[in-house]
Amino acid sequence: MVYRARENAQSEDILMRSCQEASRLQSDRLDRPLRPRERFALRLHVAMCRCCSRAEEHLQFIRRAMTALAQRRGEGDRPEGK
Numbered sequence: 001m002v003y004r005a006r007e008n009a010q011s012e013d014i015l016m017r018s019c020q021e022a023s024r025l026q027s028d029r030l031d032r033p034l035r036p037r038e039r040f041a042l043r044l045h046v047a048m049c050r051c052c053s054r055a056e057e058h059l060q061f062i063r064r065a066m067t068a069l070a071q072r073r074g075e076g077d078r079p080e081g082k
Helices: 002-015 019-031 036-048 050-076
Strands: none
Touching: 019 036, 019 050, 036 050
């Protein structure tokens, strides 16, 4: 009985209960590497949820834009010829 309860809790964790949890994982991923179970749960949820899929695309766009901006600012701060 205890094993079955633990198995059910793990299944719920993997399938994720809400978009709010997916959003938290998307944000957490910016600060730390996700554990394999978290990555799987997020990928599964994003694959099934159109809203979270769009949020994922927006986060990726923002990440790329900020990286490009940081690179441009770094290049612009260098003295000429160096």
